[in-house]
Amino acid sequence: MSLRYAMLGLLSERPASGYDLMKRFETSLTNVWPATQSQVYGELGKLAKAGLLEVAAEGPRGRKEYAITEEGLAELRHWLTEAPRERMRRSEAMLRVFFLNILTPLEAVTYLSTEAERAAGRHAGLKELEAAVDWGDDPLSVNGRLALEYGLRFTAMYEEWARWAAEQVQEKSKRGNGTTGDAN
Amino acid sequence: MSLRYAMLGLLSERPASGYDLMKRFETSLTNVWPATQSQVYGELGKLAKAGLLEVAAEGPRGRKEYAITEEGLAELRHWLTEAPRERMRRSEAMLRVFFLNILTPLEAVTYLSTEAERAAGRHAGLKELEAAVDWGDDPLSVNGRLALEYGLRFTAMYEEWARWAAEQVQEKSKRGNGTTGDAN
DNA sequence: ACCTTACATTCCACTGTTGACATGTCGAGG
DNA sequence: CCTCGACATGTCAACAGTGGAATGTAAGGT
Numbered sequence: 001m002s003l004r005y006a007m008l009g010l011l012s013e014r015p016a017s018g019y020d021l022m023k024r025f026e027t028s029l030t031n032v033w034p035a036t037q038s039q040v041y042g043e044l045g046k047l048a049k050a051g052l053l054e055v056a057a058e059g060p061r062g063r064k065e066y067a068i069t070e071e072g073l074a075e076l077r078h079w080l081t082e083a084p085r086e087r088m089r090r091s092e093a094m095l096r097v098f099f100l101n102i103l104t105p106l107e108a109v110t111y112l113s114t115e116a117e118r119a120a121g122r123h124a125g126l127k128e129l130e131a132a133v134d135w136g137d138d139p140l141s142v143n144g145r146l147a148l149e150y151g152l153r154f155t156a157m158y159e160e161w162a163r164w165a166a167e168q169v170q171e172k173s174k175r176g177n178g179t180t181g182d183a184n
Numbered sequence: 185m186s187l188r189y190a191m192l193g194l195l196s197e198r199p200a201s202g203y204d205l206m207k208r209f210e211t212s213l214t215n216v217w218p219a220t221q222s223q224v225y226g227e228l229g230k231l232a233k234a235g236l237l238e239v240a241a242e243g244p245r246g247r248k249e250y251a252i253t254e255e256g257l258a259e260l261r262h263w264l265t266e267a268p269r270e271r272m273r274r275s276e277a278m279l280r281v282f283f284l285n286i287l288t289p290l291e292a293v294t295y296l297s298t299e300a301e302r303a304a305g306r307h308a309g310l311k312e313l314e315a316a317v318d319w320g321d322d323p324l325s326v327n328g329r330l331a332l333e334y335g336l337r338f339t340a341m342y343e344e345w346a347r348w349a350a351e352q353v354q355e356k357s358k359r360g361n362g363t364t365g366d367a368n
Numbered sequence: 369a370c371c372t373t374a375c376a377t378t379c380c381a382c383t384g385t386t387g388a389c390a391t392g393t394c395g396a397g398g
Numbered sequence: 399c400c401t402c403g404a405c406a407t408g409t410c411a412a413c414a415g416t417g418g419a420a421t422g423t424a425a426g427g428t
Binding site: 017018019020022037038041042059060061062063064 | 374376378379380
Binding site for chain 1: 186189190193196212213215216217218257260261263264265269270271272273274275276277278279280281282283284285286287291295299302306323324326327328330331333334337338341344345348349352353356
């Protein structure tokens with residue numbers, strides 16, 4: 001259901017064709033809500049039929065430029081303010097953690113260390129992004145910066161957690177291994 | 185694709201029927217990989233046909249107890265060690281942040297503060313869980329504790345970020361509002 | 369004139385997930 | 399003996415998301 005709001009949100013800045021929209025998904029929203037072409041065009045049709053968007057202009061190559069309607073803007077505002085936030089449910093990463101015990105301690109530590117490395121890599125990537133983009137005062141920049149900061153904090157947190165977890169596993173394996181005659 | 189590994193993982197501890205499995209999903213895995221009954225039974229059939237599981241015993245009421253096979257265990261290990269981790273892509277929360285500018289600064293600050301509250305609430309809930317469960321030395325407890333710590337760190341990070349973001353929005357709105365005659 | 373690249377839309381097949389519905393059996397307590 | 403709750407499996411329709419193929423037009427360079 002979020003795709004429609006992503007589209008309404010992008011169109012609230014300025015009108016665009018499906019093609020334009022795709023590019024904007026690829027640049028600004030890749031990291032928060034990727035979408036494919038089939039999805040975008042399909043949803044564009046539905047939203048127009050529902051009156052949340054309208055065809056503002058037609059151009060060459062059958063280009064249809066869509067603009068958000070008052071109704072669409074109201075819907076978007078409603079989503080931002082009233083709609084129930086759905087909490088993050090699935091995490092493949094944590095699912096793996098749950099079953100780490102079927103690996104040897106060494107393998108588990110390796111896994112967790114790799115995760116830490118990957119997080120560090122992503123963190124560095126975001127840092128680069130921060131340096132590369134010239135952050136203006138336009139709304140997209142302002143909000144993008146907030147989201148970026150979230151990414152930065154998330155990756156830092158994840159890296160620390162993974163290193164901590166690796167340590168835990170290591171210690172546990174030492175304790176369980178060193179004293180062969182430990183009580184039950 | 186992760187559902188199958190969640191099931192293999194649960195069955196690697198001990199055999200279970202579809203019904204048993206459902207309960208174990210609801211208890212231990214609700215927060216990392218929820219599953220519905222239709223999914224579980226469907227996947228159970230597929231996994232059995234693929235030779236990753238086998239019907240170890242049959243009981244009353246048509247009960248079929250599934251056990252993981254050597255092949256299934258190998259597949260699970262492979263997933264844990266070799267399989268490419270897919271990184272977190274979608275975040276409804278960050279999508280909302282991207283479009284916060286269509287709200288008034290006050291509304292945006294309210295939204296972010298509410299998010300902070302919610303994160304704090306979930307953090308408290310996890311703390312309670314930590315206190316309530318008697319954490320043994322069994323593998324499920326050990327790994328569960330690692331995942332729980334992740335949840336704790338995540339919710340703490342998110343709360344802090346949301347408070348920080350609210351502050352940013354507030355400051356920006358003051359700067360843009362207070363000095364009516366500010367240059368461009 | 370020709371060719372390539374960018375623009376632009378539409379359709380389709382497949383997988384994963386949800387939620388509801390259907391169907392039935394066993395065991396325990398009244 | 400009977401009924402109710404727990405046990406137990408299965409099917410279906412719908413939707414969201416993925417990836418790719420098909421189709422074609424306009425513009426720019428050589």
